Amino acid sequence: MKRLAILDAHVAPDNFLDCAEAMCREANVSLKVLECRTADAVVAGAHDCDAALCCFVPVDASVLSRLPKLRMVVRVGIGVDNFNLDDFTRCGVFACNTPDYGIEEVAVHSLALMLALERNIVRYARATRQGAWAQGVGREMRRLSHRTLGLIGFGRIARKLATLAAPLGYSLVAFDPYVCAAECAGANAHKVEIEELFRRADIIVVLAPATGETRHIVNANHLGLARDGLLLVNTSRGSLVDTGAVAEALRCGKLHGAALDxxxxxxxxxxxxxxxxxxxxxxxxxxxxxxxxxxxxxxxxSVQTALDYLCGNTIRNLVNKAALRA
Structure with a gap:
């Protein structure tokens, strides 16, 4: 019987264990529930497992090199910043994620934060609660059809956001080195380099994955290219935005607002x-x-991705595609 481990069940989403147990029972796969916080705990607990599900515990060579039976680890979520992908590939282990579970939610939350900034919702609500009834709170607002939205990253979530924002009148520009201009144009966005995006955008939404390339992609240099009054939204990963640079840009007026999830x-x-x-x-x-x-x-x-591999040798949502050639 194949064996699947949940490496850090103590931080799993609501109802995750019940779902995994039911699906494994139906697939005739043995499920091992662990509460690992260290590499040694993962190795001790998952030594007899063929695949694993992981929320936040780090997985790198210190784990993979000592688990020769393990062939796949599925991240319960989109980001894989707790995986060392090079180590996965060197060890011949498939790193997978769950990229398609919350596309609508993240796109809608991004739009909600955009509009809250554009319309000064929080400022007006706070001032009214404090007893003021004044229309001149904060900066003057602009018509959305005169505004340019810049998207850093143009994957599934950004494209969904583009379909929501374009009907409001925004012009769209996008930076993503892994997406061609034709794909951007198909979603009503103009592909640009990162410097041009900062120069042109009135509001920027960060929707790229966390990698070495994207760390602090919103930084003092790039913010310095923008016109005064830029608005910023981040719903991807915190490492993409330099907190200190944002604080300084707010102080000097380069940024007129920031909404960070x-x-x-x-x-x-x-x-x-x-x-x-x-x-x-x-x-x-x-x-x-x-x-x-x-x-x-x-x-x-996420559970289905692991079971598809264990029961049918089907690999879905593979992140380290080089592992197929290893």
Missing amino acids: VLEEEPPSARSLELLEHDAVILTPHIAYRSQESLAALNRL
């Missing part, structure tokens, strides 16, 4: 919480992906 340190450090000193900042606690439907899909799709 993800931070460099989560839970937020004192440095991140300092951003809330600016009344044009919105922070939400990494919940862009959440809905009842998305969580149910996350549970089902």
